[in-house]
Amino acid sequence: xxxxxxxxxxxxxxxxxxxxxxxxxxxxxxxxxxxxxxxxxxxxxxxxxxxxxxxxxxxxxxxxxxxxxxxxxxxxxxxxxxxxxxxxxxxxxxxxxxxxxxxxxxxxxxxxxxxxxxxxxxxxxxxxxxxxxxxxxxxxxxxxxxxxxxxxxxxxxxxxxxxxxxxxxxxxxxxxxxxxxxxxxxxxxxxxxxxxxxxxxxxxxxxxxxxxxxxxxxxxxxxxxxxxxxxxxxxxxxxxxxxxxxxxxxxxxxxxxxxxxxxxxxxxxxxxxxxxxxxxxxxxxxxxxxxxxxxxxxxxxxxxxxxxxxxxxxxxxxxxxx
DNA sequence: GGTAGACCTGGACGC
DNA sequence: GCGTCCAGGTCTACC
Numbered sequence: 001x002x003x004x005x006x007x008x009x010x011x012x013x014x015x016x017x018x019x020x021x022x023x024x025x026x027x028x029x030x031x032x033x034x035x036x037x038x039x040x041x042x043x044x045x046x047x048x049x050x051x052x053x054x055x056x057x058x059x060x061x062x063x064x065x066x067x068x069x070x071x072x073x074x075x076x077x078x079x080x081x082x083x084x085x086x087x088x089x090x091x092x093x094x095x096x097x098x099x100x101x102x103x104x105x106x107x108x109x110x111x112x113x114x115x116x117x118x119x120x121x122x123x124x125x126x127x128x129x130x131x132x133x134x135x136x137x138x139x140x141x142x143x144x145x146x147x148x149x150x151x152x153x154x155x156x157x158x159x160x161x162x163x164x165x166x167x168x169x170x171x172x173x174x175x176x177x178x179x180x181x182x183x184x185x186x187x188x189x190x191x192x193x194x195x196x197x198x199x200x201x202x203x204x205x206x207x208x209x210x211x212x213x214x215x216x217x218x219x220x221x222x223x224x225x226x227x228x229x230x231x232x233x234x235x236x237x238x239x240x241x242x243x244x245x246x247x248x249x250x251x252x253x254x255x256x257x258x259x260x261x262x263x264x265x266x267x268x269x270x271x272x273x274x275x276x277x278x279x280x281x282x283x284x285x286x287x288x289x290x291x292x293x294x295x296x297x298x299x300x301x302x303x304x305x306x307x308x309x310x311x312x313x314x315x316x317x318x319x320x321x322x
Numbered sequence: 323g324g325t326a327g328a329c330c331t332g333g334a335c336g337c
Numbered sequence: 338g339c340g341t342c343c344a345g346g347t348c349t350a351c352c
Contacts, residue, residue: 181329329347
């Protein structure tokens with residue numbers, strides 16, 4: 001099987017840094033608990049490829065990426081870029097040290113990186129499918145989006161790209177992918193990603209540019225169909241902008257159960273914002289690793305979670321019972 | 323600017 | 338096995 005090697009930051013640990021955010025459990029990602037590898041198809045410029053990512057020599061050593069077919073030189077570069085985005089290989093040890101200086105609670109475990117998707121489009125769609133639905137519903141929607149619309153490569157189906165989703169009828173998304181009222185919003189979203197900025201499309205390059213201000217990014221995201229305050233803040237953390245905490249029912253549950261806050265959801269949400277404000281540009285990471293720590297205290301280390309079983313446990317009702 | 327109600331699916335629960 | 342209720346964030350209409 002063809003193999004690539006990817007250099008990692010000195011402190012990079014695949015099992016810890018990959019299994020750090022819920023999206024690693026969503027299709028087409030497949031984390032193998034037994035092998036401690038991540039497998040998924042990537043959509044390259046002209047065709048797809050399935051990659052299996054491992055770190056056989058342990059933390060800080062290069063990643064071994066097996067590919068389902070031999071890649072051309074430009075395809076290798078594209079695959080490296082997508083894997084780098086997904087695993088946050090761009091956040092070197094210095095970036096993580098800066099977070100630990102602000103919040104030393106995570107220094108011993110080395111936590112700091114959060115898993116995301118190979119593309120912004122996939123992150124945005126995954127966020128829309130996580131709104132107003134319980135976690136098992138999100139798992140199902142992503143599975144069906146891949147099964148119904150995903151391109152087949154080596155017996156696996158990838159995540160649909162914007163072009164494919166933009167061409168899909170809303171009725172198909174609703175009937176076959178069970179996305180409900182999100183059908184038109186998803187198609188419209190895909191069209192915004194497809195169209196050029198001159199034709200009212202999203203300027204993805206500008207949006208992903210670190211020089212673009214948080215406020216401009218937030219305003220642009222809120223203008224997208226299906227994106228409200230929670231989704232915008234979540235997409236921003238996926239883009240590496242950690243100053244805002246996306247507040248949802250999980251946040252309120254966490255604040256009441258772990259932080260001991262009382263009162264209405266609105267009142268608790270206001271206190272949450274104040275609570276994490278001292279962490280500044282790292283507020284989301286501080287919040288998230290508290291939440292993740294709680295999940296792991298209930299279900300064991302995330303690198304031991306099976307998508308089809310553990311995933312179903314993440315509902316507010318069950319966590320409240322726990 | 324704040325709030326109520328609709329949107330849709332799937333799981334839990336009672337009968 | 339069926340019907341009912343509920344959780345979940347966004348959007349629109351209305352005050």
